Amino acid sequence: MSRWLSNVAQALQALNVHRRRAALSVLGITIGIAAVMAVGTISRGGNHLIYRELETFGLNSVWLYRNWNTQDVSLREKRGSGIENADYDGLNRDREQLGIRHISPIVDAPHNWISKQGNREANAQIIGVGRDYTTIANDKLIAGRLFNQNDIDTRQAVVMLAPQIVSILIEPGTDPIGQQIYIDGKRFLVVGLLAEKSRDFLASIGSSGGQNANDRILLPYTVIQRMLGHKEIRNLQLEVEEFDEAETVAQNARQRLLDNHPKGFDYRAETMASYIETTNRILNGVAIIGIVSASISLLVGGMGIMNVMGTAVLERTREIGVRKAIGAREKDIMTQFLMEAGLISAIGGLMGLLVGTVASIVLAKVTGFPLIPSPMQVMLALVISIVVGLLSGFFPARRAARMKPVKALRSE
Amino acid sequence: MISIKGLSKAYGSIDTSLLIVLKNIHLHIEAGEFVAIMDPSGSGKSTLLNIIGALDTFDAGSYHFNGQNVPELNRDALAELRLNNIGFVFQSFNLIPQLSALANVELPMLYTRLKKTTRQKAAVKQLTTLGLADRLDHKPGELSGGQQQRVAIARALANDPALIIADEPTGSLDTETGIEIMQLFQSLNRQGKTIVMVTHEEDIAAYASRIVRMRDGKILKNVSAA
Ligand SMILES: Nc1ncnc2c1ncn2[C@@H]1O[C@H](COP(=O)(O)OP(=O)(O)OP(=O)(O)O)[C@@H](O)[C@H]1O
Numbered sequence: 204m205s206r207w208l209s210n211v212a213q214a215l216q217a218l219n220v221h222r223r224r225a226a227l228s229v230l231g232i233t234i235g236i237a238a239v240m241a242v243g244t245i246s247r248g249g250n251h252l253i254y255r256e257l258e259t260f261g262l263n264s265v266w267l268y269r270n271w272n273t274q275d276v277s278l279r280e281k282r283g284s285g286i287e288n289a290d291y292d293g294l295n296r297d298r299e300q301l302g303i304r305h306i307s308p309i310v311d312a313p314h315n316w317i318s319k320q321g322n323r324e325a326n327a328q329i330i331g332v333g334r335d336y337t338t339i340a341n342d343k344l345i346a347g348r349l350f351n352q353n354d355i356d357t358r359q360a361v362v363m364l365a366p367q368i369v370s371i372l373i374e375p376g377t378d379p380i381g382q383q384i385y386i387d388g389k390r391f392l393v394v395g396l397l398a399e400k401s402r403d404f405l406a407s408i409g410s411s412g413g414q415n416a417n418d419r420i421l422l423p424y425t426v427i428q429r430m431l432g433h434k435e436i437r438n439l440q441l442e443v444e445e446f447d448e449a450e451t452v453a454q455n456a457r458q459r460l461l462d463n464h465p466k467g468f469d470y471r472a473e474t475m476a477s478y479i480e481t482t483n484r485i486l487n488g489v490a491i492i493g494i495v496s497a498s499i500s501l502l503v504g505g506m507g508i509m510n511v512m513g514t515a516v517l518e519r520t521r522e523i524g525v526r527k528a529i530g531a532r533e534k535d536i537m538t539q540f541l542m543e544a545g546l547i548s549a550i551g552g553l554m555g556l557l558v559g560t561v562a563s564i565v566l567a568k569v570t571g572f573p574l575i576p577s578p579m580q581v582m583l584a585l586v587i588s589i590v591v592g593l594l595s596g597f598f599p600a601r602r603a604a605r606m607k608p609v610k611a612l613r614s615e
Numbered sequence: 616m617i618s619i620k621g622l623s624k625a626y627g628s629i630d631t632s633l634l635i636v637l638k639n640i641h642l643h644i645e646a647g648e649f650v651a652i653m654d655p656s657g658s659g660k661s662t663l664l665n666i667i668g669a670l671d672t673f674d675a676g677s678y679h680f681n682g683q684n685v686p687e688l689n690r691d692a693l694a695e696l697r698l699n700n701i702g703f704v705f706q707s708f709n710l711i712p713q714l715s716a717l718a719n720v721e722l723p724m725l726y727t728r729l730k731k732t733t734r735q736k737a738a739v740k741q742l743t744t745l746g747l748a749d750r751l752d753h754k755p756g757e758l759s760g761g762q763q764q765r766v767a768i769a770r771a772l773a774n775d776p777a778l779i780i781a782d783e784p785t786g787s788l789d790t791e792t793g794i795e796i797m798q799l800f801q802s803l804n805r806q807g808k809t810i811v812m813v814t815h816e817e818d819i820a821a822y823a824s825r826i827v828r829m830r831d832g833k834i835l836k837n838v839s840a841a
């Protein structure tokens with residue numbers, strides 16, 4: 204142990220002689236390690252953020268829509284959503300067989316429907332849903348109750364409100380539950396309050412279609428259908444049993460819809476799984492760019508170390524000869540120069556950790572990504588830097604170790 | 616202790632001009648001797664000394680050190696031999712510039728894997744004996760020539776070797792300091808160290824117990840000094 208400390212001390216003294224030269228290599232390693240850290244922070248933070256946001260829409264969600272983007276013009280001329288209550292009933296009945304845990308119809312109210320209480324008015328998204336919608340969409344209840352089957356079947360005039368609507372429609376300081384509001388002139392009873400939903404940059408995907416989930420009013424879909432006088436469903440939202448099976452389940456359900464409408468409608472099935480995959484691909488792309496640039500800095504740092512050590516070995520040929528005359532074995536010389544190379548990169552690595560940590564904190568602030576510390580990554584960064592140092596120090600150190608003692612001694 | 620028979624060494628290959636620097640050298644040195652090698656011209660003294668010090672190889676003849684056939688030893692064994700049995704003193708001191716006097720003296724003991732406290736104690740003691748107690752933390756550049764040479768001698772003595780090899784140890788020193796170093800050598804010799812020294816100067820050689828004269832790579836005659 205004390206021998207190692209002495210070796211480290213000697214290496215530090217040797218580096219100190221040419222500290223300006225060593226500093227450049229240290230800088231290269233510092234930048235490389237800092238880049239590794241920053242990339243790690245972005246990809247971990249990004250992944251976590253995306254996962255957390257997608258989670259609020261239900262990780263196992265699948266959406267079924269009519270596909271309007273078909274090339275067949277005769278299909279496009281057909282009117283309507285192409286999904287009816289009978290489709291829903293069929294899928295709902297065969298849930299188990301299809302791998303569906305929950306399914307809910309979604310019926311939109313016309314945009315001109317105004318919600319009112321007293322003289323307060325709101326232009327909310329008024330959405331008709333089934334009993335399990337809140338479960339599928341991962342909506343949390345903060346007060347009151349969810350819809351039950353009876354609300355749906357007997358078309359009860361009940362609503363659940365998202366937080367922004369509560370703040371617009373309901374008189375401050377009063378309990379919204381049990382109050383009455385008016386939608387398109389009809390009276391409804393507030394039975395439940397939904398929790399605030401995350402709506403950062405990912406809120407644009409999924410069923411909310413770019414809209415704010417916090418200004419929704421949920422009604423039983425049967426009630427909207429009654430008010431509109433039809434039995435159409437805008438789209439179906441499913442929760443599959445298995446995340447990994449989402450795509451299969453989605454395609455099977457889509458096939459059901461195609462089979463039910465021989466007259467010809469086309470359908471689109473979207474899964475949360477595929478959204479997650481897409482965002483992960485983007486994040487991985489970012490990470491790869493970062494890793495490549497980090498590797499380049501590390502490579503430059505490594506080459507710098509090789510250069511510094513090569514020069515040091517040349518300049519200190521005499522010293523090597525003296526050490527050999529004194530009785531240093533080849534491995535003693537090897538250790539000495541590897542130690543110096545390793546120290547350059549270890550110092551670079553430590554500074555890189557420092558810079559990288561600061562950069563990570565700043566990045567997390569700027570991007571709004573959560574800052575997730577990773578001891579594994581710190582270890583990895585240090586190991587990488589030391590390995591870079593040892594690798595690039597190896598050849599110069601070996602050249603030093605193998606010098607002929609007399610030749611080295613006679614050099615000047 | 617040292618037994619050299621029929622030793623020759625040449626530099627250069629057949630293509631270039633061959634330079635024979637040592638020709639059929641016979642040299643026996645007993646433990647406890649203080650031998651000065653003299654040669655007016657520069658023709659092989661350092662080469663011979665380096666061979667004795669197990670630093671250099673040769674082309675013909677044999678060299679035994681304490682009964683060991685030196686050419687048979689591998690590089691690690693040669694290092695061990697130098698480490699434990701031989702202390703080198705050079706004309707240009709050859710201290711390691713970035714290390715303090717103390718660290719320079721500790722160095723051979725670092726290679727023998729002695730513990731820090733042991734090393735330090737021994738190095739301080741050695742330097743104190745040589746009158747450098749107040750120069751422990753000085754770098755070589757901060758010492759006079761005589762002081763540097765004494766640090767170098769302390770370093771040579773660090774692992775308590777039986778043999779001291781000195782190549783013109785007074786060559787860079789003024790006469791007075793040179794005499795001090797020779798007196799030091801004499802006292803080391805009295806304490807039992809075998810010393811082999813190269814010098815140009817008769818006055819310096821006179822401190823030895825035997826003078827070996829060379830010319831053009833050959834030994835002329837062995838003369839015992841007073
Ligand atoms: N590596 C080498 N290659 C070729 N020639 C060499 C080499 N080393 C030494 N010589 C030559 O060998 C001869 C003897 O050198 P050496 O250093 O042993 O002499 P020396 O007696 O110590 O000289 P000085 O009194 O100047 O110290 C010199 O002519 C020198 O030029």
Ligand SMILES: [Mg+2]
Binds near residue numbers: 661662782
């Ligand atoms: Mg010489």
